[in-house]
Amino acid sequence: MSWSPTTSHWGAHRARAATGGTVEVTGHPDDPAPADLLRNADAVAHPTRVRAPAVRRGWLEGGGVRGSDEFVEVGWDTALDLVAEQLRRTPNEAVFAGSYGWASAGRFHHAQSQLRRFLNTIGGCTTSRNTYSTGTSEVLLPHLVGDADIVMRHCDTWDTVREHTDLVVAFGGLSAKNLSVTPGGLTRHSSAVAVGSLTGSGVELAVISPLADDGPPGARWYPVTPATDVALMLGLAHTLLAEDLHDREFLTTRCTGFDVFAEYLRGMRDGVAKTADWAAGICGLPADDIRALARRMAAGRTLVTVSWSLQRIRHGEQPVWAGLALAAMLGQIGLPGGGFAHGYGSMGDIGEAGPLRQLPTLPQGRNPVSSFIPVAKVADMLLHPGQEYDYDGQRRTFPEIRLVYWAGGNPFHHHQDLNRLRRAFAVPETIVVHEPHWTATARHADIVLPVTTTLEREDIGAGRRDTHLTAMHRILDPVGQARDDHDIFLGLAERLGTAEEFTEGRSKRQWLEHLYSRWRADLAAEGHDLPEFAEFWAAGQLRMPATPPRRPLAAFRRGEPLATPSGRIELFSETIAGFGYPDCPGHPTWLAPEISDRWPLRLIAHQPRTRLHSQGDVGSLSQESKVEGREPVRINPRDAAERGIAEGDVVRLFNDRGACLAGARLCDDVSPGVVVLATGAWFDPLEDPAQPGGTLCVHGNPNVLTADVPTSSLSQGCSGQQALVQVERQHGEAPPLRYLAPPRILGGDEQSVEA
Incomplete structure (x- = not known):
């Protein structure tokens, strides 16, 4: 059988059906670094696939417990009738559209767009804003530079960095594992090659991270204490100020509020000068190294970049703001290869040279319901209807949600404090989930x-x-009775009288032709001649027309104002200061992280190397990384020896929120006092009243340990990147894993269900 074209969030590739209902894949012929994640494609035929519509038995009978009940298989007509009836009886504001958009790389079968488009045809729903990945920065940066995309999307290419930059200072590192993934995928993974070749091109790399492998070979590693990057940034900034290495003209003509920030650096208000010696006592780096790095930054073209991971902790606004202030003091913002960027090494397309343009997009329609929440507040919303909270200068109120409709996401992967989320998921009257697999979200x-x-x-x-x-x-026939999201929503729209509005009279193939043709017409207006849909479909791909790179900060440097109140970079924001949030003052500020003698290790819950979030966890690449079937946890040999932990031991990580098991991997690349457990292991809870939170995740999901608290009152962003924990060897035989098999499913009896 011949190879067919397709793409994924980890890259364009070729695929073909294989024996046993599975699939063979190979990288795109033009891709210099195809992603290893392609190996997880065999998850498509895993026994955890949901084979038929299923209804929780306790819900049918008016009882039971979400997450531990058995299910009853039913026919599609019965399932759609049940969902339609629940939607019919639920007020629109009480319906929460809980999609998160990573389900498919396709532009039409984008689960969030399909869900919201359908719900908007029946009167709308409560939605979420921003993302778990960058929710803090999405709120903060418009206050500082007018538009978050200026520093997150319109950054210099790696070629520009190689040509013009002398020094890259990467707070949070430039992790190669993140460069395989981008929303919608990439045909050419050039960043993986580019980052690895930077040091050989003469560009110096300063990687500031508690993990040595957060940078390529040849980079200088600065093993900073986790959650203290802001102290280091302030120590660098104070050195620039004290030694008159800052660019006074740029700070005067292109920034506002530097005088306030300078007073803070000098300690004129709190009595604490933010010197290199002060910073050294917090961040764990020698003061002489801090001063030397500041001088090196001022001596040539320097790019300051802050990874997305640093804004996913308590007070996550501060490293982004302090990094911007540090770059502003150097006066190179807007110069090729210099200034400030946010996200190099966090996503595969940041620094890529491909055209940044609008893509074919499924219209979602208009949502008549104005109610929304910041995306990471879902548990608070379900647990505390009617409660007020702060958000970006507003005082908002949580709606009362009676029906949760989740399509295209796994909150039991990406949300924090999963024991608390389980309590929250017990609140709604009905939870509907679209899922290919029996994930924890499906089981709840x-x-x-x-x-x-x-x-x-x-x-x-x-x-x-x-x-x-x-x-x-x-490539493959649907597994079992699986249907496309679009077909499911069409079935519901037919029952609720909105089918014509939902489909606009188009079949799925006609929608693809329509979206493509509309996009083609837009490009024709720009002077680009693209093939008709039939020719494109037969060819399997087309090369995107080039677009001139946008460098908005270069235009700003030339005098074009930013969309901020001052038109300048706001190193002090009167707007944010006016909100009066103690956890987010009006300028970059050192706000000390939580510490605890009881929980002496700092857990870093970063993105996995072997899957995309939780996608593909049952695939071969992810499964091969497990230790005794558990997710691997990396631990410094010194910390392991103190606890009697050997390589390959099953260990228990715990704090006062929860506990999980993992497999120990001893690693010198991890700083002492730090343990690393990637996100994405499918939540596999074992009820145990003796455990914190009442359950033990026997598989190794770190979000049983992370706190469900916001970065600050400003953004209400996700703070799940780090947590304080203790680790010990598992005593006795470890409980068995259960996530690799479906829950107990009873044979369908539609008559009894309908009755």
Whole structure:
């Protein structure tokens, strides 16, 4: 059988059906570094696939417990009738559309767009704003530079950095593991090659992270104490100020509020000068090294970049703001290869040279309901309806949610304090979930509707800096009774009288042609001649027209104002100061992280190397990384020896929120006092009243340990990157894993269900 084109969030590739209902994959021929994540494609045929619509038995009978109940398989007509009836009886504001958008790289079968488009046809719903990945920065940066994309999307390419930059100072590192992934994927993974070659090109790299492998070989590692990057940034800034190495003209003509920030650096208000010696006592780096780095930064073209990980901790606004202030003091913002950027090393398309342009997009329609929450407040919303909270200068109120409709996401992967989330998921009257697999989210639902994966449907796909648009041919027949999200919503729309509005009279293939043709017409207006849909589909791909790079900060440097109140970079924001938030003052500030003698180790819960978030955890690449079937936890040999832990031991990580098991990997690349447990292991809770939170995740999901608290009152962003924990060897035989098999499922009896 011949290879067919498709794409994924980890890159464009070729695929074909194989024996046993599984699939073979190979990288795109133009890709210099195809992602290892392609190996997880065999998860498509895993026994955890949801084979038929299923309803939680306790929900049918008016009892039971979400997360531990058995399910009853039903026919599609019964399942859709049940969902339609729940939607019919639930006020629109009381319906929460809980999609999170990573389900498919396709532009049409984008679960969040499909869900919101459908719900908008029946009167709307409560939605979420921003992302778990960058929710803090998405709120903060508009106050500082007018538009978050200026420093997150319109950054210099790696070629520009190689040509013009003398020194890259990477707070949070430049982790190679993150460069495989981008929303919609990439045809060419150039960043993985570019980052690895920087040091050989003469560019110096200063990698500031508690993990040595957060940078490429040849970089200088600064093993900073976790959650103290802001103290280091302030120590660097004070050195620039004290030694008159700062650019006074740039700070005067292109920034506002530096005088306030300078007073803070000198300690004129709190009596504490933020010197290199002060910073050294907090961040764990020698003061002489801090002063030397500051002088090196001022001696040439320097790029200051802050990873997304640093804004996913308590007070996550501060490292972004302090990094911007540090770059402003150097006066190089807007110069090629210099200044400030946010996200190099955090995502595969940041620094790529591909065209940044609008892609074909499914319209969601208009939502008549104005109610929304910041995305990481879902548990608070469910647990505390009617409670007020702060958000970006507003005082908002949580709505009362009676029905949660989740399509395209796994909150039991990406949310924090999963024991608290379980309590929150017990509150709504009904939870409906679209899922290919029996994840923890599906197991905590009342009605589970099996959906196809990318390989089982047609679509068109591309990333926002991709070089190609891909015709995503269907590779496999749907597993079991799985249907596309679109078909499920069409079935519901037919029952609720909105089918015509939902489909606009188009079939799925006609929608693909429509989205492509509309996009093609927009590009024709720009002077680009692209093939008709049929020709594109037969070819399997087309090369995207080039677009001139946008460098908004270069225009700002030339005199074009920013969309801030002052038109300048706001090193002190009167707007934010006016909100009066103690956890987010009006200028970059050192706000000390939580410490505890009881929980002496700082857990870093970063993105995994072997899957995308929780996607593909049952795939071969992810499974091969496990230790005794558990997610691996990296620990410094010194910390392991103090606890009697040997390589390969099953260990228990715990704090006062929860506990999980993992497999020990001893690693010198991890600083003492730090343990690293990647996110994305499927939550596998064992009820145990003796454990913190009442359950033990026997598989190794770190979000049983992370706190469900916001970064600050300003953004209400996710703070799940770090947590304080203790680690010990597991005593006795470890409990068995259960996530690799479906829950108990009873044979369908539609008559009894309908009755």
